[in-house]
Amino acid sequence: MKNPIQLTINVVLALLVAGLYFLHFNQKPVAPAIATDKSTAVVASPELNTADTTAAATTETAAAPVAETGTPAAAAVSSEGKIAYVESSKMLDGYQGMKDARKSFEAKARGWESQNQKLIANFRTAVENYQKQAQGMTAEQRAATEQKLQAQQQESGQAQQRIQAQAQEEEAKLTQTVLESVNKKVEAYGKAHGYKLILIAAPSGTIAYGQKDLDITAPVLAYLNAEYRKK
Numbered sequence: 410m411k412n413p414i415q416l417t418i419n420v421v422l423a424l425l426v427a428g429l430y431f432l433h434f435n436q437k438p439v440a441p442a443i444a445t446d447k448s449t450a451v452v453a454s455p456e457l458n459t460a461d462t463t464a465a466a467t468t469e470t471a472a473a474p475v476a477e478t479g480t481p482a483a484a485a486v487s488s489e490g491k492i493a494y495v496e497s498s499k500m501l502d503g504y505q506g507m508k509d510a511r512k513s514f515e516a517k518a519r520g521w522e523s524q525n526q527k528l529i530a531n532f533r534t535a536v537e538n539y540q541k542q543a544q545g546m547t548a549e550q551r552a553a554t555e556q557k558l559q560a561q562q563q564e565s566g567q568a569q570q571r572i573q574a575q576a577q578e579e580e581a582k583l584t585q586t587v588l589e590s591v592n593k594k595v596e597a598y599g600k601a602h603g604y605k606l607i608l609i610a611a612p613s614g615t616i617a618y619g620q621k622d623l624d625i626t627a628p629v630l631a632y633l634n635a636e637y638r639k640k
Contacts, residue, residue, distance in 0.1 A: 490605025493625040495595070497611045503630045506590060506637045510583045517579060521572050528565045535561055591633065598632050 501507050539554050546554065599607045607625070610616040 491603055492606045492608070493604055493623045494608040494610045494616055494619050495626045495629050496624065497609050499626050500630050500633070501591070503634075504587075504591065504637070505634050506587050510587045514580055514583050518576060521576055524572055525569060528568055532558075532561055532565050590637075594633050594636050595629060598629055 535558055539558060543551055543554075595607060598604075607629075608616055608619075610619060610624075
């Protein structure tokens with residue numbers, strides 16, 4: 410019958426080989442729109458993901474003064490300013506700043522995965538060396554080696570947790586940086602083009618209905634990319 414400690418080490422090795430799970434870029438729910446002043450509402454924050462859809466930039470469409478969004482606020486908008494909306498997923502997927510942020514994150518993620526694979530390889534080598542030498546060891550030597558392997562396994566797990574935390578922190582920082590830039594640019598666009606309110610249409614259902622002629626995603630996206638290229 411195999412040594413219970415050795416069986417435990419083999420199970421731990423199998424779990425380590427599974428790799429990190431933090432390198433998945435799942436789309437998360439979009440937060441509500443953020444109002445930056447009394448006249449303009451701007452986009453909020455979807456998470457970084459690996460989608461790389463390019464939204465075509467077209468000529469700006471004229472927006473009617475009242476949007477049929479099914480909300481009392483939309484119906485109350487006067488002729489003093491225009492109201493419109495943007496589709497967040499199309500705008501952010503097509504925004505070059507978001508694409509560059511994703512590429513930057515993915516490059517760092519490959520480095521973190523390399524660190525993870527090194528941890529796995531080192532532990533696997535240590536286990537294999539022990540298995541080859543175990544029969545020639547005394548009971549005391551086997552016990553000491555197994556204790557070292559357990560300590561190495563624990564250290565590897567802690568290192569993986571640190572890598573995961575670093576990845577999550579970096580992802581959040583990149584996302585926040587991009588979205589702060591987008592918010593400022595959308596605010597500037599709204600003021601320059603006489604919009605009283607720019608709403609965000611998100612998969613979570615922020616806007617239940619809006620006339621298509623109130624959708625200014627394409628011209629806003631064109632503006633965002635033009636401003637980004639000026640950097």
